[in-house]
Amino acid sequence: MNxxxxxALVLFNSAALLATSCTKENDATSEPVKATTLSVNTVIDLxxxxxxxxxxxxxxxxxxxxxxxxxxxxxxFSDRNIFVNGGTSxxxxxxxxxxxxxxxxxxxxxxxxxxxxxxxxxxxxxxxxSIYTNTxxxxxxxxxxxxxxxxxxxxSYGKYAKLEMKSYYKGNPDITxxxxxxxxxxxxxxxxxxxxxxxxxxxxxx
Amino acid sequence: MKYIFVCLLANINLSAQAQQVDTLSADxxxxxxxxxxxxxxxxxxxxxMQLPLPVTTISNKExxxxxxxxxxxxxxxxxxxxxxxxxxxxxxxxxxxxxxYTMIMLDGMPLIGRSTGIxxxxxxxxNNIDKIEIVKxxxxxxxxxxxxxxxxxxxxxxxxxxxxxxxxxxxGTNKNADISLNGGYATDKLSLYGFxxxxxxxxxxxxxxxxxxxxxxxVGYTLNGRVGYKFSDATNFKVQVRNYTNTADNNxxxxxxxxxxxxxxxxxxxxxxxxxxxxxxxxxxxxxxxAGYSTKSLLIxxxxxxxxxxxxxxxxxxxAELQGDYKIINSLRFTGGVGGQTESVVATRYxxxxxxxSGYAYGQADWTPFKRLNIITGGRFDTHSVYRSQFxxxxxxxxxxxxxxxxxxxxxxGYKAPDFRQLYLNFTNAVVGYSVFGTEEAVFELxxxxxxxxxxxxxxxxxxxxxxxxxxxTAYNFGYRYRPINGLMWTVNMFRNNIRYLIDSEPIAxxxxxxxVFSYLNLQNVYTQGAETDVTYNFSKHWTVAGxxxxxxxxxQSVLDKIKEGQVFGNHQASRExxxxxxxxxGGLLNRSKYMGNARIAYQDDKTGIITSLRAIYRGRYGxxxxxxxxxxxxxxxxxKGYVLFNASVSKMFLKNQLRLQVTGENLGNYKxxxxxxxxxxxxxxxxxxxNFNKP
Numbered sequence: 098m099n100x101x102x103x104x105a106l107v108l109f110n111s112a113a114l115l116a117t118s119c120t121k122e123n124d125a126t127s128e129p130v131k132a133t134t135l136s137v138n139t140v141i142d143l144x145x146x147x148x149x150x151x152x153x154x155x156x157x158x159x160x161x162x163x164x165x166x167x168x169x170x171x172x173x174f175s176d177r178n179i180f181v182n183g184g185t186s187x188x189x190x191x192x193x194x195x196x197x198x199x200x201x202x203x204x205x206x207x208x209x210x211x212x213x214x215x216x217x218x219x220x221x222x223x224x225x226x227s228i229y230t231n232t233x234x235x236x237x238x239x240x241x242x243x244x245x246x247x248x249x250x251x252x253s254y255g256k257y258a259k260l261e262m263k264s265y266y267k268g269n270p271d272i273t274x275x276x277x278x279x280x281x282x283x284x285x286x287x288x289x290x291x292x293x294x295x296x297x298x299x300x301x302x303x
Numbered sequence: 304m305k306y307i308f309v310c311l312l313a314n315i316n317l318s319a320q321a322q323q324v325d326t327l328s329a330d331x332x333x334x335x336x337x338x339x340x341x342x343x344x345x346x347x348x349x350x351x352m353q354l355p356l357p358v359t360t361i362s363n364k365e366x367x368x369x370x371x372x373x374x375x376x377x378x379x380x381x382x383x384x385x386x387x388x389x390x391x392x393x394x395x396x397x398x399x400x401x402x403x404y405t406m407i408m409l410d411g412m413p414l415i416g417r418s419t420g421i422x423x424x425x426x427x428x429x430n431n432i433d434k435i436e437i438v439k440x441x442x443x444x445x446x447x448x449x450x451x452x453x454x455x456x457x458x459x460x461x462x463x464x465x466x467x468x469x470x471x472x473x474x475g476t477n478k479n480a481d482i483s484l485n486g487g488y489a490t491d492k493l494s495l496y497g498f499x500x501x502x503x504x505x506x507x508x509x510x511x512x513x514x515x516x517x518x519x520x521x522v523g524y525t526l527n528g529r530v531g532y533k534f535s536d537a538t539n540f541k542v543q544v545r546n547y548t549n550t551a552d553n554n555x556x557x558x559x560x561x562x563x564x565x566x567x568x569x570x571x572x573x574x575x576x577x578x579x580x581x582x583x584x585x586x587x588x589x590x591x592x593x594a595g596y597s598t599k600s601l602l603i604x605x606x607x608x609x610x611x612x613x614x615x616x617x618x619x620x621x622x623a624e625l626q627g628d629y630k631i632i633n634s635l636r637f638t639g640g641v642g643g644q645t646e647s648v649v650a651t652r653y654x655x656x657x658x659x660x661s662g663y664a665y666g667q668a669d670w671t672p673f674k675r676l677n678i679i680t681g682g683r684f685d686t687h688s689v690y691r692s693q694f695x696x697x698x699x700x701x702x703x704x705x706x707x708x709x710x711x712x713x714x715x716x717g718y719k720a721p722d723f724r725q726l727y728l729n730f731t732n733a734v735v736g737y738s739v740f741g742t743e744e745a746v747f748e749l750x751x752x753x754x755x756x757x758x759x760x761x762x763x764x765x766x767x768x769x770x771x772x773x774x775x776x777t778a779y780n781f782g783y784r785y786r787p788i789n790g791l792m793w794t795v796n797m798f799r800n801n802i803r804y805l806i807d808s809e810p811i812a813x814x815x816x817x818x819x820v821f822s823y824l825n826l827q828n829v830y831t832q833g834a835e836t837d838v839t840y841n842f843s844k845h846w847t848v849a850g851x852x853x854x855x856x857x858x859x860q861s862v863l864d865k866i867k868e869g870q871v872f873g874n875h876q877a878s879r880e881x882x883x884x885x886x887x888x889x890g891g892l893l894n895r896s897k898y899m900g901n902a903r904i905a906y907q908d909d910k911t912g913i914i915t916s917l918r919a920i921y922r923g924r925y926g927x928x929x930x931x932x933x934x935x936x937x938x939x940x941x942x943x944k945g946y947v948l949f950n951a952s953v954s955k956m957f958l959k960n961q962l963r964l965q966v967t968g969e970n971l972g973n974y975k976x977x978x979x980x981x982x983x984x985x986x987x988x989x990x991x992x993x994x995n996f997n998k999p
Contacts, residue, residue: 177817197870199881217759223817224810228932231737235928235978243932244881245872261881271879273930273940 135294135303137200142267145287149175154250154258154295171252172260174289177223177240179262182253184213184220189253193220196247196259200292203247206257206301211249221248226262236278240265240286249303259303260293343436343456345669345679346411346445347628347638353677355701355711356442357780357796359837361435363460368905368914370952370967370991372473372481373502374435374457375424375982380918380950382851382901383439383835387894388982392423397439398798399831399857399895400452404719404774406442408456409545412574413449415620416596420722426547426570428525430471430483431498433460440780440798441717444697447663447685451717451776452800459529459543462487462496465999473967475989478505478520491533498527506552507984509977515555517981519566523549537580545572553602562611566600588626588640595619616650618723638681639666648723652730654744657723660688667697675703685718689726689743690773693718709784711796718775725771725806725823737818739808742771745822749812752820763811765822772825776802790841799832829892831857845906847916852900857892862935874931876938890926890936896945898923912956920948927979943979947972965991 138157143150151160151170160170168188173180182189192211196203212220226246230239248260263269266277267288276282296303339351341358351358361377371377375393379386385396394402403420406413407427414422429435435457442450468486473479483500506520529543547570554563576590596618602611624642631637646659667681682696699713727741729748740748745765752758782796805827810819837851863886865871871884898921905916924945926936936942949971955964969987976983 197872199872199883202883222760222813224813224819229817231732241932242874244874245870245883245933263879269879 135296137292137294139263139290139292141269141290143174143289143291145174145176145289146285149173149180150289154252154260154293155254155256155297157295168253171250171258174287176287177227177229177265178219179221179223179226179248180214181220181250184215186214186219191253192251194249195221195225196249197245198247199245200247200259200261203249203259203303206249206251206259206296206303208301211251227265236272236283238280239272239277239283241272256296256299257301257303258293258295260291262289262291264288264290341436342411342458343408343454344438344442345638345667346626346640347636347669349669352784352786353701353703353709355677355679355699356713357439357711357782357794357798359437359439361437363429363433366429366432366435367963367993368907368952368954369916369918369950370473370954370965370989372429372471372483373425374427374429376969377429377435378424378455380901380903380920381437382837383853383899384437385896385899385922386424386982387421388980389419389421390981391418391421393425393982394421395424395455396894397437397452398800399833399855399892400800401894403722404449404452404717406446406449406454408446408454409572410459410543410574411456412572412590412592412594412622413446413620414570414572415594415618416568416570416598417722418598419724426523426549426568427457428481428483428500428502429457430481430500431460431485431525431527433458439796440713441695441697441715441776441778441800443693443695443717444681444683444715445665445667447683447695448693448718448720448773451719451774451802459527460485460496461529461531462489462494463997463999464489464491465997467995467997469993469995471991471993473965473989473991475967476987477507477984478503479987479989480504489531493533494529494531496527496529498525500525509975509981509984513556514561516553517977517984519551519553519555521549521551523547539578540576541578542575543573546570553600557604557611559606560611561605562602563605564600564602564611567598569595569597571595584630586628588624588628590622590624590626592622592624593620614651616648618648618650619646621645634671636669637666638669640664648727650723653723653727654729657727658688662686677701687720690721690771693720693773693775707786711783712779712781714777714779716775716777717800718773720773721771721806721823736814736816737821738814739821740765742768742823745811749820752812752814757814757816758820759813759815759817761812763809763822763824765811768811768822768824771806771823772804774802774804774806774825776800792839793837795834795836797832797834800830802827802829802831805829826861828860829858830860831855831892831895845908847905847907848903849905850900850902852898855895855897855899857895858889859892859935862889871933871935871937873933873937876940884933884935884937888937890942893926893928893936896923896925898945912954912960914954914956915952917949917951920950922946922948943976946974946976948974948983961995963991963993965989965993967991 151165151173153160154171168182170182171191180186181191181193183191192213194210214220226243227240228243230237242262250258266286267284269290270277270284294303340348341351342348344354344356344358366377375386378384378395386393387396395405397405407422437455439453442454466488471483473481481502485498487496501524503522506516506518509517525547527545531541533539549568551566553566572594574592578588580586598616601613604611622642622644624640626640629637641664643662647656649656663683663685665683670678679699684694686692695716695718697715701709701711703709725741726743728739729744731738745768749765778800780796780798785793804825806823807826808821809824811822812820833855835853839849841847866884866886869883872881873884875882900921903918907914924942926941927943928941930941950969952967967989971986973986975985
């Protein structure tokens with residue numbers, strides 16, 4: 098009788114062990130972050146609510162008026178679309194690609210893999226960096242960022258920059274709140290918040 | 304309805320003298336449990352204790368003692384089972400599998416009618432049943448597709464000799480009403496049985512200020528009739544019909560427009576079976592089965608009288624089956640069968656009538672080489688008109704270390720066929736503008752969109768989607784049944800399910816409006832593993848204490864692989880910066896609680912006729928949604944917090960156990976979570992009355 102009790106316990110304990118042992122994997126967090134020497138610029142609430150907005154990464158300024166037609170911009174925001182100054186979108190030769198990583202880990206720009214905008218296939222697709230939530234989601238009908246999508250830009254002058262989109266709504270709001278979920282209290286859309294680092298020396302170091 | 308009820312009560316022949324056995328005394332229960340017989344696990348009657356598969360049974364008596372009337376209520380109190388709230392109904396989760404993967408059967412025949420894979424358990428009344436048998440782990444070796452996580456078989460009650468009948472009613476919170484009428488008559492040869500049930504609710508809203516109901520008011524009727532005839536000691540004939548209809552009265556607000564209209568649901572099952580004992584060694588069965596399931600809804604926008612939504616769904620299922628059971632020698636028994644099926648569906652979201660044909664053969668050997676060892680092995684071969692043929696083998700063994708301790712081990716394959724939706728759906732969301740096409744339609748429909756200039760880019764060539772594989776699993780179960788002393792039963796089962804070819808939807812093209820076109824692909828390899836344990840202890844004649852728990856892990860293998868490569872990212876809750884997700888942060892598949900448990904204390908006194916029990920059901924926290932856009936659960940705010948439900952019931956028996964008065968309380972702690980849990984409307988209190996009679 099005792100024999101069976103012990104066996105039962107052993108079996109049950111081994112069951113518990115078997116089940117829990119599989120959870121014990123190394124919890125190593127991401128490798129130490131290398132400090133970037135470049136300054137990181139954060140652009141807050143670039144107002145695209147009245148139409149497309151153009152931005153120059155080299156001057157860290159919005160591009161307006163005649164400078165747009167003169168091609169003095171690198172990147173354009175229009176609703177959920179991001180265009181680069183090249184191909185079907187501009188007179189420049191700007192190219193871009195998405196790198197799956199986190200901002201601080203992209204220390205070197207890739208040398209290949211860039212694309213410029215073409216009909217139907219832009220360098221950066223809206224679904225690459227954002228999702229539009231459906232009717233049944235909470236929050237619904239919202240444009241949310243996809244984490245880990247770093248946009249690496251090669252400008253018309255062959256300079257590299259990395260850019261991370263942070264928000265599509267005015268004030269970079271917390272998207273998990275009931276106020277955001279409620280369409281009547283949700284902040285205005287097409288206000289772009291992003292951060293970027295621009296390498297002026299022409300190297301791939303970011 | 305109240306008046307009808309009173310009239311019915313008055314009409315019952317109160318002079319019926321014989322005592323209906325509603326409750327068995329504690330001693331007989333124990334004796335019965337020792338020799339409890341289960342049919343679902345092997346398609347033959349088998350003693351439970353030595354059966355090499357994890358099986359749970361729930362008796363009608365236990366369901367009644369807990370004051371329950373629908374299948375979802377009783378299953379939610381079982382160890383390792385979780386009834387999931389969903390807009391498409393309340394489905395069951397077994398061993399971490401979604402509701403799609405559990406077959407629900409009525410006397411061994413599958414119920415059909417699923418909405419996005421969910422068979423709504425509240426459709427099924429428990430008032431006309433004898434017991435419920437639950438087999439965990441794949442039983443595709445006997446039942447084919449869908450029996451991948453397990454099988455729940457509802458065994459219908461057979462009438463006792465003589466005339467018998469009962470009336471049962473339960474009424475309470477939210478105007479929930481359930482009324483049943485049973486009548487039976489049986490002689491040595493003939494048995495007749497009739498059953499009517501009306502189940503209705505006033506519905507409820509978890510967010511009353513929204514102006515929309517969480518559950519709309521509805522009325523459901525179940526009719527069931529059965530005839531059995533014994534031509535001789537060797538030959539039996541049985542036929543049964545069950546019909547369920549439900550009408551929901553929808554009423555909700557969309558952008559300040561009031562939408563109203565009825566939704567109806569019909570579920571019909573008919574079966575006939577002939578059993579003949581050719582000799583002491585050989586028994587044959589022939590069975591015919593038809594099932595039909597249909598829904599219809601018409602929703603009107605009251606602002607302008609326009610049609611808001613109109614849908615119908617009509618599914619038919621037919622089966623013919625032969626089974627033979629041959630006892631070669633006493634210790635070796637062979638069971639085998641062949642069958643053919645046809646299935647069809649016509650629905651709003653399908654282009655035309657869709658048909659499936661399938662055939663199958665199964666065989667099983669049940670061998671007891673010596674008294675302590677039992678081996679069951681077998682397999683089933685399914686051939687199908689649309690997807691690839693499947694072979695599902697099974698091997699199970701139990702070893703009796705003593706009369707009190709049995710070790711069980713089993714392994715087997717399970718599968719689930721792609722359903723009509725995954726093959727044939729043709730749906731475009733009118734509001735948002737995305738489209739979903741079944742794999743058989745994707746080529747044609749995508750071409751149509753392309754020709755119309757609606758496609759911006761193609762992500763996956765639909766020509767490569769053509770052959771959808773059945774989802775399949777390989778399962779391992781290992782555990783024991785241990786009865787150290789009379790009245791104490793302890794079971795343990797560990798499980799691991801490796802699931803391949805899980806079907807999921809994936810964008811295959813981007814439309815010019817920026818929305819995606821989805822189709823179905825064999826995408827993921829996932830696994831579920833864990834352990835469950837159950838303890839029941841009956842003591843001092845009156846008391847039962849019981850408890851159980853399940854530990855569960857369910858992961859998507861491809862996500863684990865990507866985490867290893869450092870390619871899964873999330874958004875940090877506090878800093879809102881992108882971070883890498885580590886394995887310990889990955890919460891696994893949605894809706895799976897790592898820990899679930901239950902505890903029960905019950906008291907029964909046959910002298911005073913008091914039967915009472917208090918139950919606590921714990922559901923640990925589970926992943927609910929993706930907040931940070933990476934498609935997986937990794938942040939604390941992506942979980943639903945764990946909770947405990949307290950349910951209690953008190954009965955008092957009168958008139959030699961013929962009359963029962965009962966009060967039942969569900970969710971006494973009034974737990975609610977309106978954002979995440981739609982099937983918990985808060986505390987529910989019911990009053991019930993049951994009257995039985997039987998005249999031999």
